[in-house]
Amino acid sequence: MKYYFDITDLIKFAQRNGSVSGIQRVQISVLQHLASGRDKDEILCAYAINRFSGVTICRAQDLFTNEVYSAPRMLIRLGLETPYAAFSKRELNDDLAKYKKKSFRRVVRKFKLLILGRLFPAYARAQMNLSSCSHENIHEQKTIETWKLKSLENQDHIVMLGTNWNASAVEKLARQHSKRGGTVSQVIYDLIPYRYPQYCTDNVPKKFKGFLNRSRSFASQYICISEATKSDLLDYLSNFNTEVPAKAWPLAHEFEGYSRNERDSGSSHPKLLEPIQRSFVLCVGTIEVRKNGISLLKVWQRLLKELGDKTPQLVFAGKYGWKIDSFQKLLKSDAALQQAVTIIPRATDADLAALYQKCLFFVYPSLAEGWGLPVGEAAWFGKYSVVSSASSLPEVGGDLVDYVDPNNIDECTQSIKNAIINEDYRKHCEKKISQASLRSWRDVASHLHELIAGK
Template identity: 30%
Template sequence: MSAENVIYFDVSDVVEFARSNDRLSGIQRVSIEIIKYLSQVQGGENLRLICYHPLFRRMLWFSAEPFDASYVYDQAEFCRHFCIDYRAAGVRRLRDHLKKRYKSSLKRAFHGWRLRLRNALDHGRTFERLKIIQKRSRRFEAKPANAFEVSFETGDRVFITGATWGDLFRKYVDALTEAKRKVGIEVSLFVHDLIPLACPEHVVDNVPEQFSDWISRMSGLVDLFLVNSEATRRDLERFMRTYTERATPIRVVPLAHEFLLPESRNREGGQAPAKFFDPERHGFNGRRLRADVLNAAQLSYVLVVGTIESRKNVWTLATVWQEVHRRLGFDTPRLVFAGKHGWLKGPFDDFLQGTGSLNGYIRIVDRPDDFELAYLYKRCLFSVCVSYYEGWGLPIGESLWFGRPVVASNVSSMPEVGGPLVEYADPYDPRSILDACLKLITDDDHREAMARRIRREDLRRWSDVAEGIWQALTASIGPEGGQGAAPVVSVSAMARPSR
């Protein structure tokens, strides 16, 4: 790759996700962490962020400069950089905000004009802070100054890190296909998992059909697949053998165990309140935490991190905890689920309602931020990840990063993440999960011996992931479309490259 060639780092799915989410989930977090590292060491004109813009309905590129090592995801700032409107959690219209705060119609009228004026003077920050939604601004009708038209040159590369499938991105894939035919760009795609194909019973509507069509089409477009685990590589190879005619090269770049925390600051941008504030009891790294997080962690607990959905095996885990409580009584630790509410979890919801959340022994912390997650990881007895299927399994590695033991499934990619540091269970056998959890609850010496062993390990960092991806993207592409002599390259998830 010559110095003049550009790598376009695709953020289309992150941009679309950010429009309605004030917290990043797994795949989006991976994308942001990689961008942060690459913009620091490989930034400048050779790295640009590209997306199929959901408002302008065409490809645009943006500078990666704001995404340095200290970058903290903020929905409003992110959406402003990419010139998109957004729907933050808890947003409401101005009239609803005024009705809630003021009974008098005169007060509502006065404060309505006051807030509109203040919002105009500070360029929209007042409404952002109060989470007041407006009609789409006219500034989105024309391309803004920080968005640039894409003009590909021969040798440029597009790296897609997320799922650009569905009707929104169909024209985007068309445009990339045309650019590849006319200009000769090279396209790489990071496949995080094949969940809709491997376990369609845990997804909704026509997602399996959409995903299958997308992977089939991308198999003919991309020059290189990157995957995060050997398990995902096997799934992808199996799909291509069965449904496509092309054997596209695959490189395995495992994800990280590292849990990166942004610089400590509270939501108002100032210092944490000093009066009555105990950082050890009420916060993490000086950040004041929500009361429901502190409340959930006030007694000993076991942690489950991730979207609360059927694929995460949440109903089975809840019934296992009922048996734990039957055996241990008051010695039962809480089971704390930390994540957003997902889909196909009716039996789990029915269980919580029918048992009073197992008499309070099961708690849910909705949409924790990174500081709250770190607080929960650090103080848990151990964590549990007994999913039926994962492409990688970020919560397993993150728990290890904080030195806490894990009970994990022995299927798909999860043994690659945990290696010999994890207590494994069969996700299809409730007794296997029960035995593994009881062992870590009741045997303090065994649990803490596991913790000491974890703390001695040199776990994988996000810089290792970014370096592996950069090497894959900048390696020479052979004349047959293969990458060197070995189209499949694997890196151990538990090992870090030598320095």
């Protein structure tokens, strides 16, 4: 039996982003461990560059090695990017992001950089404020073997591992395979666009509902990353006459590449901590309405009045997202708050590890989650956390964290203030966390294999 894992969305994400967010981290970690130690032709990756290009296959062992993830490296291995380019497509898009789309200045800038990149690569990178070396020193990378899929055996299993909201050639393949009696597993990360459309941009709920409706035509089983997500899915499925089973697949606490309770590792950027002038409290994740960063700003306004100079810095590690006008207006309107808040928009894994290790404690006031990787990651580093009690988060933190109502500013303030002023309490909690049994990504990959193998 062969397992085909859809990575179409992972490739598209890599073409736009250098670092990974939660769902991409899950895909990469799980495929690395699934491929390790198994026959090279058992765990395969399937992807489609566009809806009409057909399905391309590669071996997961070839694509996902034990190296730290690199978007350019993965794209080069797949033959989707040249190792000798002066800069990657992502780096070019990042540079052009400051110009309005289709504007004359953007067109001129792009043309100029493409010409400079061919004639004077080092100068082109300097113009883009990039390091003088080739991006990520990956000139030596070789492409791996890929081939067009011709047919599937009935016993083969397709796993839709990503956020395949857009119809693709892989989804078409899954539908055909299902009709012929083959097995297709669909992983569900959350139903936030269905349950909480107010947290999403305009077209996302409609697109997501379309995906959910299509999935019922090919899914043999649903694999949900938490009991909360499973409950939400079953609520959705109750509207239809379907008997497709749903199973829970809890994710890991591990921050891959770092040992449990590791305390001393350097950042990939020595200047990372320079903007942080004192001890700090950490929040990790995209700054968007659902993550509820505005509640933390309101808490910090109160703490500054109550604790004054004893208030720690509040550090957000995450890029700016959507529906955050109120967050930005509040921050801009309060000079004292601006001094107390630091935002690190492009943190690498090494950066995040350094921040987890050096923070006083971790906070996560999210209004809704499918799982909540940062809560587990903070525990992996042995750090105490104040966490929202919403949706799946109690499944992640268990009895190792303190929970708050994310909509109750008084409760959030009191819990965070107590953690700041009561060092003995923090140390007591950290001792318990450091000794707790936490899940690794190897555990999670093994569990997924059991679920798809029907064990």
